[in-house]
Amino acid sequence: MTSKIIGTGSYAPAQVVTNDDLAKIVDTSDEWIASRTGIRERRIAVDEGTTDMAVKAARRAIDNAGVEVSEIDVIVLATTTADNCCPAGACQVQAELGADKAVAFDLVAACSGFLFGLNVVNAFIQTGVYRTALVIGSDHLSKIVDWSDRGTCVLFGDGAGAAVIQASETGIKHMVMGSDGMKGSILSCVARTGGNFLNGKTPELGYLQMNGQEVFKFAVKKVPECVTQILDESGINIEEIKYFILHQANFRIVEAAAKRLHQPIDKFPMNMDKYGNTSAASVPILLDELNQEGKLKRGDKLVLAGFGAGMTWGAALMEW
Ligand code: ACO
Numbered sequence: 001m002t003s004k005i006i007g008t009g010s011y012a013p014a015q016v017v018t019n020d021d022l023a024k025i026v027d028t029s030d031e032w033i034a035s036r037t038g039i040r041e042r043r044i045a046v047d048e049g050t051t052d053m054a055v056k057a058a059r060r061a062i063d064n065a066g067v068e069v070s071e072i073d074v075i076v077l078a079t080t081t082a083d084n085c086c087p088a089g090a091c092q093v094q095a096e097l098g099a100d101k102a103v104a105f106d107l108v109a110a111c112s113g114f115l116f117g118l119n120v121v122n123a124f125i126q127t128g129v130y131r132t133a134l135v136i137g138s139d140h141l142s143k144i145v146d147w148s149d150r151g152t153c154v155l156f157g158d159g160a161g162a163a164v165i166q167a168s169e170t171g172i173k174h175m176v177m178g179s180d181g182m183k184g185s186i187l188s189c190v191a192r193t194g195g196n197f198l199n200g201k202t203p204e205l206g207y208l209q210m211n212g213q214e215v216f217k218f219a220v221k222k223v224p225e226c227v228t229q230i231l232d233e234s235g236i237n238i239e240e241i242k243y244f245i246l247h248q249a250n251f252r253i254v255e256a257a258a259k260r261l262h263q264p265i266d267k268f269p270m271n272m273d274k275y276g277n278t279s280a281a282s283v284p285i286l287l288d289e290l291n292q293e294g295k296l297k298r299g300d301k302l303v304l305a306g307f308g309a310g311m312t313w314g315a316a317l318m319e320w
Pocket of ligand 1: 027028029032033036037110111112150151152154155187210211212213215216219249250277279307308309
């Protein structure tokens with residue numbers, strides 16, 4: 001017994017912010033951003049948060065799967081930008097959906113979050129604990145980005161992607177995930193710090209800080225490494241893979257992965273031009289786009305992989 005993705009959904013806020021729009025608030029240009037990252041525009045949430053986006057993506061995934069909300073046993077929301085410290089965003093999603101039979105919790109693994117969530121629910125399903133799961137990646141990065149820092153603000157966007165996963169004879173073949181906390185400082189965002197009644201300090205909220213070149217080096221090494229690992233451990237020839245659905249941070253990272261894996265770039269769909277880096281949402285948004293466009297056929301072999309703050313990484317090999 002394994003688990004299978006039986007439905008996908010995604011949601012991106014309506015407000016488009018182009019590179020030219022950003023060039024009006026920081027010293028940058030469409031040419032610089034597009035040539036370094038492949039990003040042309042991103043969606044920014046104006047009057048909605050992580051949970052709102054998650055609920056919209058989840059409803060679409062549930063419709064696409066054709067399951068009843070009452071069938072969902074577990075809801076995992078992967079996010080680094082939950083609306084509240086508590087209750088967990090997943091519990092808010094549960095309430096909005098009326099999924100009263102489910103257990104719901106959040107998972108923080110930054111851009112690898114959706115893959116970590118998939119791995120967790122797959123383990124629950126494989127061991128017979130649960131049968132049907134909802135995994136959502138939703139991030140509202142625009143609220144933690146320093147909009148005066150051109151080195152980071154041009155890279156990110158807001159959005160959500162979701163998948164319904166159910167027990168099945170075929171589907172997920174193998175997953176890997178990993179973390180290297182020793183590299184944590186290269187990509188971080190300090191949360192509520194410092195304040196209590198004894199030290200008299202006011203709690204502060206930080207902004208996303210990144211050493212772009214170190215993150216880049218980490219990604220171009222780690223992504224091909226974990227893809228190679230799942231293929232080797234599964235005994236699957238890389239030529240059998242139809243699509244490599246990678247975290248959409250930067251087209252140069254995706255191109256470098258394709259080159260290191262000796263695979264043609266057309267096996268690596270990309271959509272960061274429209275959304276920027278949506279963190280935990282990026283892999284499920286891309287997966288949903290491919291699904292909605294009819295590009296995925298039952299039996300296709302897919303690899304999903306990503307990396308993110310932590311530093312973290314993860315990959316999944318599945319038969320669609
Ligand atoms: N517009 C114009 N110039 C800029 C901008 C900008 N938006 N940002 C930086 N620059 C300047 C820098 O100040 C620097 O100028 P200098 O040479 O005068 O000092 C110059 O451009 C080159 O800067 P680099 O940082 O060396 O540029 P690089 O080619 O490395 O590209 C980038 C930067 C795009 C951030 C790249 O390093 C990258 O993509 N890294 C990976 C980032 C990533 O994937 N982050 C997401 C992680 S996933 C997660 O968990 C959130």
